[in-house]
Amino acid sequence: xxxxxxxxxxxxxxAAGFLSFEIANLQGVGTRERQEDxxxxxxxxxxEKARQKxxxxxxxxxxxxxxxxKVASETAIQSLRAYLDQLDMNGDIHDQLxxxxxxxxxxVERILGGEGGSTLILGLIYHEHMYFASVGxxxxxxxxxxxxxxxxxxxxxxxxxxxxxxxxxxxxxDAARNxxxxxxxxSFLGMxxxxxxxxxxxxxxxxxxxxxxxxxxxxxxxxxxxxxxxALSVAEISNIPAILENxxxxxxxxxxxxxxxxxxxxx
Numbered sequence: 001x002x003x004x005x006x007x008x009x010x011x012x013x014x015a016a017g018f019l020s021f022e023i024a025n026l027q028g029v030g031t032r033e034r035q036e037d038x039x040x041x042x043x044x045x046x047x048e049k050a051r052q053k054x055x056x057x058x059x060x061x062x063x064x065x066x067x068x069x070k071v072a073s074e075t076a077i078q079s080l081r082a083y084l085d086q087l088d089m090n091g092d093i094h095d096q097l098x099x100x101x102x103x104x105x106x107x108v109e110r111i112l113g114g115e116g117g118s119t120l121i122l123g124l125i126y127h128e129h130m131y132f133a134s135v136g137x138x139x140x141x142x143x144x145x146x147x148x149x150x151x152x153x154x155x156x157x158x159x160x161x162x163x164x165x166x167x168x169x170x171x172x173x174d175a176a177r178n179x180x181x182x183x184x185x186x187s188f189l190g191m192x193x194x195x196x197x198x199x200x201x202x203x204x205x206x207x208x209x210x211x212x213x214x215x216x217x218x219x220x221x222x223x224x225x226x227x228x229x230x231a232l233s234v235a236e237i238s239n240i241p242a243i244l245e246n247x248x249x250x251x252x253x254x255x256x257x258x259x260x261x262x263x264x265x266x267x
Contacts, residue, residue: 019128019206022265023057026241028248030218030256036062036069037216037260038077042084042124053087054126057262060118061138061216063188064257067116072108076118076189079104089126097122097133097199101189105135108190117190121152121214123264129203130212135196136188139220142204143211143232148225152198156186210266211237218259222248237265 023044029035043055060076062069083100087093101120108118119136132140134152142149187196211232220228223244231243240263248259 019208019266021055021125022237022267024237024241024263026219026244026259026261026263028218028245028259030248030258031254032064032256032258034070035258036064036073037218037258038062038070038073038118039214039260039262040077040081041262042081053085053089054124054131056122056124056130057214057264058123059121059138059214059216059260059262060189061136061218061258061260063117063119063185067112069116069118072112072116072118072190075108075111076104076120079107080120080122084124087124093124093126093131093203094199094201097124097131098197101133101135101197101199102194105189105191105194109192109194112190114190114192117185117188119185119216120189123212123214125206125264126203128206128266130206131200131203133197133199135194135198136185137217139213139215139217141213141215141220141228141232143213143229144207144209146233148229148232151204156184206266208266212264213261215261216257216259218257219244219248219261222251222253222256222259232263237263 023041025039027037038060040058042057043050043053058077058080060073062073080100083103087096108116119138120134121138121140122133124131132151134140137154137156140151142151187194213232227247231240234240234243244261
């Protein structure tokens, strides 16, 4: 399903001029029986609250191989929205976002007994700077000046093994590549004893022309980076979701996962 983009009122920045933001989104079931991705837009259509609390987006991909991914992602979204609404923007944002993520994870764990989980991409824009966080293997992209950058790292067994062997005399990279559970998540919202999350220490200064995309692996796990770059380079943000969806459908994957994307452009 492709939704019509919305415009977000201009926000004041002490360091630069004024930016405004356009948002569009995409969501589809793929070949799965039901939708287990969830997303939310934060404070985008309340200018006063956006100025006071920032505005942003959440994308959560419920883990279909565990107990009730739909409940996991929806619970994560609801909890995160409630905790983010309590942020003190004059305080330590990094610390508050970290505590928010752990609290939301505890809520998912409580409801599903540690048997279900969800990934997370979080973006919060305040004074034209974007704070961001992630858990799991969903994607956060920045398309800037013709270049595509992935802003987050994955919490997978493969990456954990890579980190463990850094500094060893002999780097046995095949141990990570060939691990039978290389793609398995090592961190996700709802897991018992969650330890590893990613929260930016310095917010990203945004500028006109920047395009941000948060998406589940049903999007970026199907499309190549070249295809994503081509889509995000389109002048009208309203055309981007359809281009992404047409690309996904063109692969005709028999096991196509749910796909969800939130796209934001600075204008």
